[in-house]
Amino acid sequence: MSPYGSAVTASNVETVSTVSGEDAPLRFLVVSPRQTFAVDVPSEGTLRIGRADECEVVIDDESVSRVHAVVRIGPPMTIEDAGSRNGTIVVGTKLGAHESMPVPLGGAITIGRAVLMLDRTVDLRERRAPESETFPPIIASPPMKKLFETIDTIAAAPLSALVLGETGVGKDVVARAIHERSKRASAPFVAINCAALPETILESELFGYVKGAFTGADRPKKGLFEAADGGTIFLDEVGELSMTTQAKLLRVLETGEVMPLGSSQAKHVDVRVIAATNRDLRALVLQAKFRGDLFFRLDGISVRVPPLRERPTDIRPLAEAFVTRTATRLGRTPPRIDPVVIATLEAHDWPGNVRELRSVIERAMTLAGSSLLLGTEHLVLKGALSAGPESHDPGLSSDERRERDRINAALRSTSGNQSEAAKLLGMSRRTLIRRLEQYEIGRPRKNT
Numbered sequence: 001m002s003p004y005g006s007a008v009t010a011s012n013v014e015t016v017s018t019v020s021g022e023d024a025p026l027r028f029l030v031v032s033p034r035q036t037f038a039v040d041v042p043s044e045g046t047l048r049i050g051r052a053d054e055c056e057v058v059i060d061d062e063s064v065s066r067v068h069a070v071v072r073i074g075p076p077m078t079i080e081d082a083g084s085r086n087g088t089i090v091v092g093t094k095l096g097a098h099e100s101m102p103v104p105l106g107g108a109i110t111i112g113r114a115v116l117m118l119d120r121t122v123d124l125r126e127r128r129a130p131e132s133e134t135f136p137p138i139i140a141s142p143p144m145k146k147l148f149e150t151i152d153t154i155a156a157a158p159l160s161a162l163v164l165g166e167t168g169v170g171k172d173v174v175a176r177a178i179h180e181r182s183k184r185a186s187a188p189f190v191a192i193n194c195a196a197l198p199e200t201i202l203e204s205e206l207f208g209y210v211k212g213a214f215t216g217a218d219r220p221k222k223g224l225f226e227a228a229d230g231g232t233i234f235l236d237e238v239g240e241l242s243m244t245t246q247a248k249l250l251r252v253l254e255t256g257e258v259m260p261l262g263s264s265q266a267k268h269v270d271v272r273v274i275a276a277t278n279r280d281l282r283a284l285v286l287q288a289k290f291r292g293d294l295f296f297r298l299d300g301i302s303v304r305v306p307p308l309r310e311r312p313t314d315i316r317p318l319a320e321a322f323v324t325r326t327a328t329r330l331g332r333t334p335p336r337i338d339p340v341v342i343a344t345l346e347a348h349d350w351p352g353n354v355r356e357l358r359s360v361i362e363r364a365m366t367l368a369g370s371s372l373l374l375g376t377e378h379l380v381l382k383g384a385l386s387a388g389p390e391s392h393d394p395g396l397s398s399d400e401r402r403e404r405d406r407i408n409a410a411l412r413s414t415s416g417n418q419s420e421a422a423k424l425l426g427m428s429r430r431t432l433i434r435r436l437e438q439y440e441i442g443r444p445r446k447n448t
């Protein structure tokens with residue numbers, strides 16, 4: 001029972017009594033009119049949810065009170081309404097001011113116009129493409145059939161590979177498919193987003209470090225190259241690597257050896273590198289922003305994943321698969337999709353590609369509740385995502401474009417969390433918000 005008020009319990013939902021142990025870490029998925037993002041749940045303490053900057057989960061919407069609700073990590077994990085203007089609804093039960101109840105796993109929590117859901121995730125590096133998302137044979141358009149064949153060719157070749165394509169097309173999924181169809185399938189697949197981390201942290205993630213390599217390095221750490229030994233490392237957004245890190249990466253590719261930070265001893269690794277980018281690497285090479293020798297090493301063999309607008313016949317099977325997957329996760333019967341919804345989805349141009357389609361479906365499923373028909377009233381397409389980095393913006397100078405791309409990348413890597421993205425970018429949240437307006441980036445938008 002909450003020290004602040006009475007506790008309400010729901011009998012038919014799975015609640016969470018621990019956030020540690022064997023289970024995958026927990027996160028809150030947040031869908032609000034302007035934002036879609038995920039927030040990892042810490043192992044202890046509280047999470048304030050509200051509009052105010054000091055909240056751990058900031059939802060930028062006027063329907064949300066400044067501090068609307070408080071999650072106590074537990075055990076058991078509970079949510080308490082913090083005296084909000086319009087209450088907190090937990091799977092249909094409205095909490096009055098200072099009432100609390102256990103947080104249900106996978107159940108909708110409504111806070112103003114936003115919906116939150118507690119979800120289990122897997123390790124950040126691995127979470128983008130769990131087994132079930134691995135290139136399911138659900139997509140059958142001619143361009144994708146061709147892509148399947150190319151994936152098999154790439155899988156069999158002992159070369160580095162480059163996966164090209166706009167944001168959200170499924171480069172990550174393709175990289176994993178290459179790994180799983182290769183001889184390395186039983187060894188690890190390790191993925192990292194090169195745009196997500198500042199240079200020094202990225203290098204220590206990639207190459208590891210020895211004890212005492214820098215302040216705070218009180219024990220040695222294995223890098224991802226070592227962790228992927230025998231398998232595949234997937235370097236997402238490779239176009240964002242700094243020149244220094246590019247030089248170090250090139251050395252690993254040329255010698256097959258990694259040098260942990262602070263060490264003078266190289267370690268041999270046998271790792272296949274698959275890199276991905278939504279930027280024109282060749283153009284970056286021409287502008288001296290990407291090393292030509294590294295480009296040629298990475299570009300052993302390349303594959304382009306077509307944008308969703310070039311394969312509209314994939315939209316229906318993908319949408320159906322996302323509906324089934326979300327329903328399974330929520331323990332619901334998958335609803336039928338109204339044919340008008342399919343037609344609407346097929347007519348949309350999907351600047352955020354498959355990722356955008358996935359969030360639109362997940363949001364529709366949340367809004368549909370237990371309805372057995374997913375209708376147009378559940379569909380929110382307008383403003384669901386902003387244009388990706390390849391959108392047309394002839395007015396932007398290249399510096400501005402770079403900054404805009406960095407911001408997009410940071411938002412992607414933090415699943416749209418503005419505060420985290422601002423930290424990564426080394427700017428205040430307010431500055432980030434100003435930039436979002438300046439570059440007309442739809443307010444955080446990317447879901448994982």
Ligand SMILES: Nc1ncnc2c1ncn2[C@@H]1O[C@H](COP(=O)(O)OP(=O)(O)OP(=O)(O)O)[C@@H](O)[C@H]1O
Nearest residue numbers: 133135136166167168169170171172173354355448
């Ligand atoms: N063929 C597919 N089948 C099922 N899910 C897919 C498929 N393609 C993409 N997805 C889903 O769409 C989302 C985006 O895919 P992914 O992360 O692979 O895109 P990306 O091209 O790597 O994006 P970015 O450039 O932003 O990193 C993920 O949730 C992924 O699971």
